[in-house]
Amino acid sequence: MNFFTRILIDTILFIALAGLFAQTGMFYVSSIWVALLASFILACLNVLVKPILWVLSLPINIMTLGLFSIVINGVMLQLTSYFVGSMYFHFSSFGAAMLIAIIMSVCNAILADHTND
Template identity: 75%
Template sequence: MGFWKRVLIDTILFIALAGLFAGTGMFYISSAWIALLASFVLAILNVLVKPILVILSLPINVLTLGLFSIVINGAMLMLTSAFIGADFFHFSSFWSAMLIAIIMSICNTIITDHQENHY
């Protein structure tokens, strides 16, 4: 899947998840433009920072049979929140970032699988 398709899909997922968790205060996005900016920043961080974190956490990732990658995804979302700013894009806790990371991973897997099988 192309870079811009993934950014667009993550933008839509951010908006949908912010609407889903609107009453709980777990996840907040101030506007659709901030969601687009956040998905772009997340994509850049996934290209530049995530491979380094995966290599550094390889022993614990092997011990947990890959489940530690969810923690890395949550950390990427928290880092994105730090870059965008807490007034525009934030999570109430690290656990809420991990929950959003799990939901986004599941949705991205379904969409990617559908894209590969559809064409």
């Protein structure tokens, strides 16, 4: 997928998931512009930080047959929340960040399959 397409899809997913979990308080996004900023920051972190975390966690990732990558995705979302500001974009717990990471990974996998050229 194109870089900007991924940012747009992540923005829509952030807004949709914030609306889905609005009553629970698990995930909060204050506006569409914050979701767009968070998507851009997440994309930058995925390019800069995620490869380093992936290499450092490679042994545990192999032992868990790749399931530890969910934890890495949760960490990336928590870092995004930190950089955007917890006042505008936050998760209630690390478990909530991991749940959002799982849902976003599944949605991105489905959409990536349908948007290939």
